[in-house]
Amino acid sequence: xxxxxxxxxxxxxxxxxxxxxxxxxxxxxxxxxxxxxxxxxxxxxxxxxxxxxxxxxxxxxxxxxxxxxxxxxxxxxxxxxxxxxxxxxxxxxxxxxxxxxxxxxxxxxxxxxxxxxxxxxxxxxxxxxxxxxxxxxxxxxxxxxxxxxxxxxxxxxxxxxxxxxxxxxxxxxxxxxxxxxxxxxxxxxxxxxxxxxxxxxxxxxxxxxxxxxxxxxxxxxxxxxxxxxxxxxxxxxxxxxxxxxxxxxxxxxxxxxxxxxxxxxxxxxxxxxxxxxxxxxxxxxxxxxxxxxxxxxxxxxxxxxxxxxxxxxxxxxxxxxxxxxxxxxxxxxxxxxxxxxxxxxxxxxxxxxxxxxxxxxxxxxxxxxxxxxxxxxxxxxxxxxxxxxxxxxxxxxxxxxxxxxxxxxxxxxxxxxxxxxxxxxxxxxxxxxxxxxxxxxxxxxxxxxxxxxxxxxxxxxxxxxxxxxxxxxxxxxxxxxxxxxxxxxxxxxxxxxxxxxxxxxxxxxxxxxxxxxxxxxxx
Amino acid sequence: xxxxxxxxxxxxxxxxxxxxxxxxxxxxxxxxxxxxxxxxxxxxxxxxxxxxxxxxxxxxxxxxxxxxxxxxxxxxxxxxxxxxxxxxxxxxxxxxxxxxxxxxxxxxxxxxxxxxxxxxxxxxxxxxxxxxxxxxxxxxxxxxxxxxxxxxxxxxxxxxxxxxxxxxxxxxxxxxxxxxxxxxxxxxxxxxxxxxxxxxxxxxxxxxxxxxxxxxxxxxxxxxxxxxxxxxxxxxxxxxxxxxxxxxxxxxxxxxxxxxxxxxxxxxxxxxxxxxxxxxxxxxxxxxxxxxxxxxxxxxxxxxxxxxxxxxxxx
Numbered sequence: 079x080x081x082x083x084x085x086x087x088x089x090x091x092x093x094x095x096x097x098x099x100x101x102x103x104x105x106x107x108x109x110x111x112x113x114x115x116x117x118x119x120x121x122x123x124x125x126x127x128x129x130x131x132x133x134x135x136x137x138x139x140x141x142x143x144x145x146x147x148x149x150x151x152x153x154x155x156x157x158x159x160x161x162x163x164x165x166x167x168x169x170x171x172x173x174x175x176x177x178x179x180x181x182x183x184x185x186x187x188x189x190x191x192x193x194x195x196x197x198x199x200x201x202x203x204x205x206x207x208x209x210x211x212x213x214x215x216x217x218x219x220x221x222x223x224x225x226x227x228x229x230x231x232x233x234x235x236x237x238x239x240x241x242x243x244x245x246x247x248x249x250x251x252x253x254x255x256x257x258x259x260x261x262x263x264x265x266x267x268x269x270x271x272x273x274x275x276x277x278x279x280x281x282x283x284x285x286x287x288x289x290x291x292x293x294x295x296x297x298x299x300x301x302x303x304x305x306x307x308x309x310x311x312x313x314x315x316x317x318x319x320x321x322x323x324x325x326x327x328x329x330x331x332x333x334x335x336x337x338x339x340x341x342x343x344x345x346x347x348x349x350x351x352x353x354x355x356x357x358x359x360x361x362x363x364x365x366x367x368x369x370x371x372x373x374x375x376x377x378x379x380x381x382x383x384x385x386x387x388x389x390x391x392x393x394x395x396x397x398x399x400x401x402x403x404x405x406x407x408x409x410x411x412x413x414x415x416x417x418x419x420x421x422x423x424x425x426x427x428x429x430x431x432x433x434x435x436x437x438x439x440x441x442x443x444x445x446x447x448x449x450x451x452x453x454x455x456x457x458x459x460x461x462x463x464x465x466x467x468x469x470x471x472x473x474x475x476x477x478x479x480x481x482x483x484x485x486x487x488x489x490x491x492x493x494x495x496x497x498x499x500x501x502x503x504x505x506x507x508x509x510x511x512x513x514x515x516x517x518x519x520x521x522x523x524x525x526x527x528x529x530x531x532x533x534x535x536x537x538x539x540x541x542x543x544x545x546x547x548x549x550x551x552x553x554x555x556x557x558x559x560x561x562x563x564x565x566x567x568x569x570x571x572x573x574x575x576x577x578x579x580x581x582x583x584x585x586x587x588x589x590x591x592x593x594x595x596x597x598x599x600x601x
Numbered sequence: 602x603x604x605x606x607x608x609x610x611x612x613x614x615x616x617x618x619x620x621x622x623x624x625x626x627x628x629x630x631x632x633x634x635x636x637x638x639x640x641x642x643x644x645x646x647x648x649x650x651x652x653x654x655x656x657x658x659x660x661x662x663x664x665x666x667x668x669x670x671x672x673x674x675x676x677x678x679x680x681x682x683x684x685x686x687x688x689x690x691x692x693x694x695x696x697x698x699x700x701x702x703x704x705x706x707x708x709x710x711x712x713x714x715x716x717x718x719x720x721x722x723x724x725x726x727x728x729x730x731x732x733x734x735x736x737x738x739x740x741x742x743x744x745x746x747x748x749x750x751x752x753x754x755x756x757x758x759x760x761x762x763x764x765x766x767x768x769x770x771x772x773x774x775x776x777x778x779x780x781x782x783x784x785x786x787x788x789x790x791x792x793x794x795x796x797x798x799x800x801x802x803x804x805x806x807x808x809x810x811x812x813x814x815x816x817x818x819x820x821x822x823x824x825x826x827x828x829x830x831x832x833x834x835x836x837x838x839x840x841x842x843x844x845x846x847x848x849x850x851x852x853x854x855x856x857x858x859x860x861x862x863x864x865x866x867x868x869x870x871x872x873x874x875x876x877x878x879x880x881x882x883x884x885x886x887x888x889x890x891x892x893x894x895x896x897x898x899x900x901x902x903x904x905x906x907x908x909x910x911x912x913x914x915x916x
Binding site: 101107111113118119121122127149210213214216265266268269285286287307310311312313315316319320321322324325405419446447476477478479481482485510521522523554580 | 621632636637638639643644645646647648652656679683691694695698720757758761764766768771803815862863864867871872875880893
């Protein structure tokens with residue numbers, strides 16, 4: 079009897095293994111359906127309620143804004159708005175909406191619908207303001223009022239001229255949602271999204287997938303893909319394993335170690351695109367050795383940025399020359415070169431300033447949005463500075479703690495800190511982090527207390543001008559001054575990457591770091 | 602027995618309440634707040650204050666705690682500000698995923714641990730014992746997340762026998778065979794360490810029992826060796842092994858955090874890690890409460906099971 083039982087158990091065990099392995103011929107992803115490996119579970123599919131690039135990657139395919147970035151650039155072009163006019167004083171923007179566009183739920187895109195979108199975000203008394211919070215609504219804090227002139231014309235009145243307004247409209251926070259769907263689902267709109275985009279929302283299975291399907295009625299023509307499945311896979315190694323085992327067709331944020339593996343294999347295609355990102359060190363210019371411009375320049379000379387980018391970051395970034403990333407091609411001053419690696423010159427400058435052997439406290443973070451590899455970067459920088467006789471003490475903090483220490487200002491705490499920003503307009507970073515009016519006590523991010531009246535004047539003028547050529551000239555001038563003053567050490571501009579299987583074509587990464595999939599084909 | 606059970610359950614209430622206070626305090630004490638985590642680079646004092654107000658975090662700590670507790674007593678766990686959905690939906694969904702994974706591992710490690718331990722003890726110092734002991738040592742020493750990656754490399758990437766991650770197939774699937782197919786690699790990975798521990802302790806317990814006088818008496822009476830081992834010795838050894846399995850259940854639940862990350866298993870461990878790093882207080886509270894309650898229940902179950910197996914405890 080016992081023997082029979084043993085035999086039965088053994089047979090059952092073997093049988094089960096057989097069945098499991100028989101499902102074995104691992105299902106490849108279905109044709110016409112693109113499976114994308116994302117880095118995290120989305121927080122919400124309400125574009126006004128989210129802040130993460132990870133969520134934007136889905137949203138940009140489900141919604142449209144009034145304007146959008148032209149393919150491959152950070153310049154705006156018409157989208158839901160066919161055209162627009164700006165008043166001479168730069169405070170009134172009038173948009174002419176595209177005819178015959180409907181939301182996925184069947185309701186029509188009207189001027190009233192556009193007004194609803196911005197009122198919901200900005201007006202605390204709006205009946206649907208409680209469907210928020212809307213953390214990035216300050217992108218539109220310049221708006222005084224939104225008026226629906228007629229069914230197809232909407233006017234934005236600004237409190238003061240604000241040049242980044244158009245590029246903020248192209249940002250995901252400016253995407254237009256269906257008022258009917260917000261009214262129907264209230265606080266749960268983020269799980270029942272409805273927009274006008276190339277793909278319609280179909281299904282969200284928590285922690286497993288978000289599925290969007292082709293919008294046959296898309297105003298620009300239906301996309302070729304039947305559906306896209308976004309899978310959250312937080313661990314980078316697991317994402318790589320899924321790509322190698324055929325479980326996904328596309329992955330974003332490929333670890334540097336794996337880029338070469340994919341690049342050498344004809345079954346895969348690697349994409350890279352530099353974006354509006356800058357990785358830098360904030361210097362405390364208020365006190366200590368770094369109050370002296372010579373020492374700040376010396377640190378810029380002493381850091382071997384090329385080695386950092388090639389060895390620590392393994393080619394996933396490029397050396398930065400100044401405060402503005404080259405991705406803003408129209409506003410970038412290409413006459414500026416990065417500070418060359420020159421330890422001798424650094425030593426001379428430190429000697430001239432009388433700060434030989436100075437000790438510096440350096441805040442390093444363990445990781446965080448856009449921070450790349452902050453700990454090894456910090457250690458390499460420490461070693462470079464030791465070579466020119468500066469003793470650097472590193473203090474490492476978890477990201478939230480780090481922000482809590484750096485954002486209120488470095489005074490009395492540290493001489494320098496790592497930082498990285500990703501923005502959508504050349505105005506944002508310098509305006510928030512380099513002006514005298516942006517010192518921490520005034521609510522800005524100028525944690526190192528840099529102050530140069532000339533820079534202040536240029537930034538204010540660039541913000542209120544609506545002429546792009548004029549703005550470009552002002553930004554270029556600002557970059558030259560900041561480059562010379564060196565309130566930061568300019569280190570790197572991150573290149574975003576992605577890998578697709580060879581079956582995927584017509585794909586390109588955007589400098590905005592958004593993932594635009596409407597033209598992608600698979601097969 | 603019933604009175605004992607009820608007493609244990611009543612005692613668990615203050616434990617769980619105390620736990621929620623501690624979690625609440627820790628979450629309040631660690632630097633950073635949800636608004637800063639959500640806003641990231643854009644966390645100006647002004648924006649943080651506005652968002653905190655919208656999230657209801659501008660109230661005092663004590664007030665926040667009692668609001669939470671009041672809602673909890675009415676069955677309302679609150680809403681996760683990060684996931685934009687009710688905490689209870691998320692926690693139950695994720696916890697059942699963890700239970701499936703942990704349950705499967707516990708089953709695997711109990712079966713294989715007990716078998717290996719008994720075989721090893723019976724063949725003490727023989728070749729079988731040496732081989733089993735070798736594998737047990739390796740099993741205990743291997744870091745499980747690393748083993749997980751190796752298994753993925755072999756069975757998912759190279760041979761494509763099992764999926765690399767997830768709980769169900771992205772298209773089709775969703776049935777039991779699909780779940781089992783996805784469960785194999787993570788369950789084995791999670792079971793390896795616990796199997797080793799259980800095997801070692803079973804071996805030790807068996808050896809001790811086998812030296813007892815009543816075993817010699819049984820053999821002298823002419824009872825068959827198989828009956829001596831399984832009826833007389835194993836049952837006695839089991840009494841000492843059950844509490845170990847109970848403790849291992851706790852380790853399996855804890856270890857699930859790594860394994861869930863490696864295999865992208867949508868369990869509660871990974872949920873808690875994310876919730877803590879985004880300072881999603883209500884989600885952390887809900888998750889910890891459910892995990893702690895299950896732990897308390899499991900300990901109780903272990904004790905009850907021991908009572909059942911060991912007549913000496915029943916008096």
